[in-house]
Amino acid sequence: MTNLYHYADSGLPNVWLDGVESHETPYGPATTIPAMENLHSAIGMAIATSNHQMSGEEVRFLRIELDLSQARLAQLLDVTEQTVRRWEQGHTEIPGPAQRALAGFYVESTSEDGCLRDLMLKFAETDREMRAIELRFQRNGDDWTPNAA
Template sequence: MYHYTESGLQNVYLSNGFKIRKTAAGDAVAIVDAGGLHQVIGRHIASKGHMTGAEFRFLRKELDFSQTRFGALLDVSEEAVSLWERRGRIPKSACRWMQALYLESVNGNVRVKDLIEQLANLDREQHDKLVFEDTEAGWREAA
């Protein structure tokens, strides 16, 4: 049995799928298909109820979101996301967003992740002057 702390989670153990090798620097552990292992761990976390801070961090990192980027998606600060991860008190809405994003992403629906990022970017853009034009096809935003 191997205690897989490299995931950042303290409650993950592997019954097989790893090899321990002796090196000059000490024992080294090789995990078979670490990406597949992380996906199974992530699906388990995303399919349960409320998450711990470490579980939230695990999913965020698997989605390749920084604390800043995820915070921007929910219109909260990087510091807020950091506190959630350290203290484990994550708002239910943030928990649900993270779980939905992760499950949609691993199920191959990257469009959901892309759409949310686009919406977050739109909020950051400044729209000082909105210009529209009437065309034969109807009104549209002017180029």
């Protein structure tokens, strides 16, 4: 009988892997998962092409695989950032049209020649640049004021 590995680090409660290697290290047991990028692509495609209602964890997984912030995904789906957050936290279900659009974005992003893929990559790059902005502050006594970089 094969031991299945619960891939909890995926952020999904229902992903089990067959074919991973466990071994001992000086720090304790460790598991090696080969071809992680291919695994994430397979998980993403399984979610995106499924007919079931996406869970919040699945919405989050696809968003992260698309390398989008909650704000950017909200903009793409014409909803608020809070709405995306509520979907991901499981407070509300993602409605059918938004789910189909998210699934379509994911599937298209994996296509080498997809025109949407280039747009999604540009969005992801812009989001990374926005997260990389360095904020500097200068102390003036007990106050802190923004300091131009």
